[in-house]
Amino acid sequence: MKKIGVLISGGGTNLQALIDNIHGDTAEIALVVSNKADVYGLTRAEQAGIPSATVSEQAFKNEKLFFAKIVELLQDYQCDGVILAGFMRILTEEFIDSFPNRIINIHPALIPSFCGEGYYGMHVHRAVVDYGVKVTGATVHFVNAVCDGGPIILQECVSVKDDDTPEDVQQRVLALEHRLLPKAVALFCQDRLVVEGRRVQILP
Ligand code: GAR
Numbered sequence: 544m545k546k547i548g549v550l551i552s553g554g555g556t557n558l559q560a561l562i563d564n565i566h567g568d569t570a571e572i573a574l575v576v577s578n579k580a581d582v583y584g585l586t587r588a589e590q591a592g593i594p595s596a597t598v599s600e601q602a603f604k605n606e607k608l609f610f611a612k613i614v615e616l617l618q619d620y621q622c623d624g625v626i627l628a629g630f631m632r633i634l635t636e637e638f639i640d641s642f643p644n645r646i647i648n649i650h651p652a653l654i655p656s657f658c659g660e661g662y663y664g665m666h667v668h669r670a671v672v673d674y675g676v677k678v679t680g681a682t683v684h685f686v687n688a689v690c691d692g693g694p695i696i697l698q699e700c701v702s703v704k705d706d707d708t709p710e711d712v713q714q715r716v717l718a719l720e721h722r723l724l725p726k727a728v729a730l731f732c733q734d735r736l737v738v739e740g741r742r743v744q745i746l747p
Contacts, residue, residue: 545732546573548622550613550630553664555584556717557628557649557724562591564725570732574620576613578632594620600632610635617642626728631663633690644738646686647731648693649724651716653700654682658691668709668716679703679712681720683727685738694743696727696736 547570549558558575566572575588575595588595596616603609614637617625627634627648639646650658652667657679662670671679680700687693701715730736735746 544569544571545623546571546621547624547626547728547732548572548574548576548617548620549626549628551575551577551582551584551628552579552631553582553584553629555582555587555629557720558584559587560721560725561626561628561728562587562593565729565732566591566593569729573622574616576616578609578630584629607635607637610638614638614641624728624731626724627686628724629664633660634686636688639686639688644685647696647727648684648686648691649720650682650684650691651679651713651720652682653678653680653698654684654691654695658682660690662691665709665713668712671703671712672707672709677703679716681716681723683723685743694738694741696730696743696745697723699723 549561549572551558561572572593575593577585577597580597585595598612600609624645625642652658657667657670678700680698682695682698684695685693699719701719703712730745737744
């Protein structure tokens with residue numbers, strides 16, 4: 544069974560979806576790392592008996608050292624892959640190079656729309672409502688050096704209704720995320736994802 548590390552920054556509902564749907568089955572969540580102390584995602588890890596750590600950027604001289612510490616922890620726990628489940632930081636090149644094609648991110652929109660620097664969490668759903676698009680969705684993708692620019696593994700859409708608030712959109716997208724992320728991580732852990740350039744082939 545592959546070991547994965549999950550990086551979070553907040554409530555961790557996507558982490559919970561991974562705990563409920565794949566932990567101990569297709570994957571072992573070996574470690575949860577948060578860059579914020581006292582977030583509910585850490586409680587979720589504890590309740591599931593999964594080791595966790597808080598790594599705060601303030602404790603390090605610079606961003607490189609902060610990310611190097613997270614890499615060290617993930618390697619200590621022998622993680623084969625890393626899942627960004629609501630992790631609100633852009634990874635350094637060194638981090639990405641430590642896990643080539645083995646880092647997966649979930650983004651709460653249809654990449655390449657509403658993505659890139661500054662588009663995270665509620666900012667995304669506000670931008671979606673402001674723009675007036677009729678559909679949005681969720682995207683699970685491999686992480687490369689371009690922010691939100693790596694090869695797409697799974698992507699599905701939901702409709703945006705005329706009277707939706709950003710919070711309404713968030714709830715609809717989150718329900719989709721909770722289905723897509725465990726599915727993508729299971730495919731990764733079963734070695735069923737083949738990356739060919741920008742395209743990801745899913746093996747039967
Ligand atoms: C999720 O909607 C996730 O897609 C988003 O943050 C939320 C975390 O929720 N991630 C990003 O915006 C990354 N760019 P959660 O903590 O309840 O899983």
